Amino acid sequence: MNNQPHEHIVRSYDEEQQRLVGELLRMGAMAAAQLEAALDVxxxxxxxxxxxxxxxxxxxxxLEHETSQDVIKLTLRGPLARDLRQILAALRIASDIERIGDYAxxxxxxxxxxxxxPPVPHTRGLRALGVLALRQLDDVLAAYRDGDAEAAQRVHEADAELDAQYTSLFRELLTYMMEDPRNITSCTHLLFMAKNIERIGDHATNIAENVWFLVHGGDGLPPRDKRDGTASL
Known part of the structure; x- marks a missing residue:
């Protein structure tokens, strides 16, 4: 019996999966570059x-639209359980990366x-927050590339540090606004920008959860240690 047609189909499917991973990594790199450029400006x-x-x-x-089309093509090829996880994770990760680009x-x-x-000194605090989010994004993309569930878990846990720093900056900006009402406009803009960066961290942890799902299936990560205390301020 000639297995060449079957082998060709399997090889083609594997190549398409690898191309999908490559697209998502490229998309993630673009989002990371967007965030870095936004912090710079x-x-x-x-x-x-x-x-x-x-x-x-x-x-x-x-690129998110292109990735979605590639996912649809893979779905039509009759994937197995592991492949279905790859497809579902890819759809979720593409959506998270697109939102990261929006926030940047x-x-x-x-x-x-x-x-x-007028300039205010707290842009330095925003930069520090952005660097943390950028590190999370870089680390989780590497975890996805390598299929490394443990690295994804570390990103998931590191979100608490970003939350704590966001809360600290939030307190600082509120204090600055109360001390001098002339700073209210600038600090309000910085508050919105800081929240955007905090949300980028949340989407990076979403990607981490999908990497874990991709590797382990239905066994989810434990709940995150959320340290965003701004709601109580």
């Missing part, structure tokens, strides 16, 4: 560069409004 107070970051979000949206664009967009007000 906040520090440099560069409106033109901020607008470029906002415009670049369309490329991530287009929001930071850049808000920076244009921030630049209309």
């Amino acid at each position: 906040v520090e440099r107070r560069d409106d033109n560069a901020a607008r470029r970051v906002v415009d670049n979000d369309e490329a991530i949206d287009a 664009a929001n930071v850049a967009k808000r920076s244009i409004a921030l630049n209309a007000a």
